[in-house]
Amino acid sequence: MEKKNLFIYTFGCQMNVHDSEKIAALMENSGYASVDDVGKADLIIINTCSIRERAAQKVYSQLGRLKKFKKRNPKLIIGVGGCLAQQWGSKFIERVPYLDLVFGTHNIHNLPDLITTIENTGLTAVRTDFQEAVKSLGILAPTENGKVTSYITIMQGCNNFCSYCVVPHLRGKEESRSLSDIVKEVAVLAGRGIKEVTLLGQNVNSYGKTIGNGHDFADLLYEIGSIGGIERIRFTTSHPKDLSDRLVRCFSEVDKLCEHIHLPVQTGSDRVLEMMNRCYTRADYFDRVHKLRAICPDISITSDIIVGFPGETDRDFQATIDMMGKIRFDNLFSFKYSERDGTAAAKLGDKVSECVKSDRLKIVQALQEKHTLERNEAMVGNMEEILVEEISKNSKEDVTGRTRTNKIVNFRGSHELISKTVSVLITDAYQHSLRGRLLNVN
Numbered sequence: 001m002e003k004k005n006l007f008i009y010t011f012g013c014q015m016n017v018h019d020s021e022k023i024a025a026l027m028e029n030s031g032y033a034s035v036d037d038v039g040k041a042d043l044i045i046i047n048t049c050s051i052r053e054r055a056a057q058k059v060y061s062q063l064g065r066l067k068k069f070k071k072r073n074p075k076l077i078i079g080v081g082g083c084l085a086q087q088w089g090s091k092f093i094e095r096v097p098y099l100d101l102v103f104g105t106h107n108i109h110n111l112p113d114l115i116t117t118i119e120n121t122g123l124t125a126v127r128t129d130f131q132e133a134v135k136s137l138g139i140l141a142p143t144e145n146g147k148v149t150s151y152i153t154i155m156q157g158c159n160n161f162c163s164y165c166v167v168p169h170l171r172g173k174e175e176s177r178s179l180s181d182i183v184k185e186v187a188v189l190a191g192r193g194i195k196e197v198t199l200l201g202q203n204v205n206s207y208g209k210t211i212g213n214g215h216d217f218a219d220l221l222y223e224i225g226s227i228g229g230i231e232r233i234r235f236t237t238s239h240p241k242d243l244s245d246r247l248v249r250c251f252s253e254v255d256k257l258c259e260h261i262h263l264p265v266q267t268g269s270d271r272v273l274e275m276m277n278r279c280y281t282r283a284d285y286f287d288r289v290h291k292l293r294a295i296c297p298d299i300s301i302t303s304d305i306i307v308g309f310p311g312e313t314d315r316d317f318q319a320t321i322d323m324m325g326k327i328r329f330d331n332l333f334s335f336k337y338s339e340r341d342g343t344a345a346a347k348l349g350d351k352v353s354e355c356v357k358s359d360r361l362k363i364v365q366a367l368q369e370k371h372t373l374e375r376n377e378a379m380v381g382n383m384e385e386i387l388v389e390e391i392s393k394n395s396k397e398d399v400t401g402r403t404r405t406n407k408i409v410n411f412r413g414s415h416e417l418i419s420k421t422v423s424v425l426i427t428d429a430y431q432h433s434l435r436g437r438l439l440n441v442n
């Protein structure tokens with residue numbers, strides 16, 4: 001039977017990107033093949049995220065642009081999934097009448113049945129109930145030809161309730177996959193030629209707590225570290241309060257664990273950390289950074305910072321700037337605080353004006369640009385191990401890969417180098433990447 005065409009728009013984080021890969025895998029089994037041209041699609045899925053400001057407007061604009069396709073082909077099915085779908089449910093369909101489907105974060109596994117029902121009845125469907133266990137966690141996405149890196153979801157949901165965050169409300173309670181399932185999946189990926197895996201979860205450091213058999217995230221890293229064919233392990237994202245000494249030691253004891261950690265701090269002010277319900281202090285965060293750098297001096301540390309949280313004073317903001325100066329992150333995702341319905345922070349008074357938030361964000365970003373460049377420049381002259389991922393997007397004569405510290409490196413090279421681990425001398429540093437010269441293939 002001829003396959004129908006599927007097109008997926010993905011907004012947001014790596015978890016969403018990976019969820020979209022799972023959706024494509026599920027629908028592939030139901031007779032749909034992914035296409036690059038939305039105009040040819042029989043099924044369009046928008047996988048949404050509600051973390052960023054104006055996320056909803058972006059999704060509505062996207063849906064607006066799809067109206068003409070629906071007019072041209074009334075049999076076209078348009079569905080919205082992900083966090084915004086979870087949050088709004090049927091309200092989406094009230095506002096966008098030509099939408100056929102809304103499915104929540106725990107309902108990905110229902111997608112084939114929901115699509116079949118819509119195809120057969122022409123009715124709309126909304127499914128946003130939370131399940132005891134998220135059945136899509138173990139769906140194995142296909143591996144694109146020639147790909148050497150892959151994501152793997154090890155847990156989903158979060159029990160932390162940081163006061164600004166909607167994730168626990170939209171992704172549900174924290175749930176970890178079993179260690180044996182994850183190890184099996186990584187072995188399958190290794191068999192497909194994957195050399196680098198990134199373990200995904202809202203807070204991977206607390207992996208295993210919901211299973212209760214004594215296995216923690218460090219155990220998982222040791223286990224994956226022993227799987228043949230896998231050369232590199234990465235993970236994201238981490239909560240400072242759950243970064244144990246044992247986990248820090250993994251950076252010296254698990255050879256395959258890459259020397260990079262994304263460790264969101266959010267603010268350098270103890271007062272704001274408390275209002276955010278982050279459950280660590282500024283001193284705790286410095287202590288984690290100190291331990292990481294003591295055990296692994298070249299580790300790259302990236303972070304998240306929110307400016308303009310309700311009640312953030314100039315003094316609080318200066319504490320953040322001071323922290324940035326002392327730590328000198330390799331890179332930073334920085335945002336203006338934006339209110340999310342249903343969160344504890346939405347009820348706080350003493351809002352910071354948009355204008356002050358914008359000024360603070362500019363200061364943070366300018367300082368970080370300086371630090372990122374400094375950290376990159378310090379690598380010039382180093383010999384770095386690079387896993388070559390693809391031909392460079394900017395020049396067909398160059399290939400692109402990453403250092404173990406997660407910096408992008410471009411250098412002269414051809415197709416045969418893809419999937420190889422090579423040694424490269426770093427010759428130039430820029431804001432977003434490094435340039436190098438191939439020394440040898442390892």
Ligand code: SF4
Pocket residue numbers: 158159160161162165166167168202203239
């Ligand atoms: S740890 Fe905090 S910020 Fe991260 S997902 Fe959980 S509640 Fe949100």
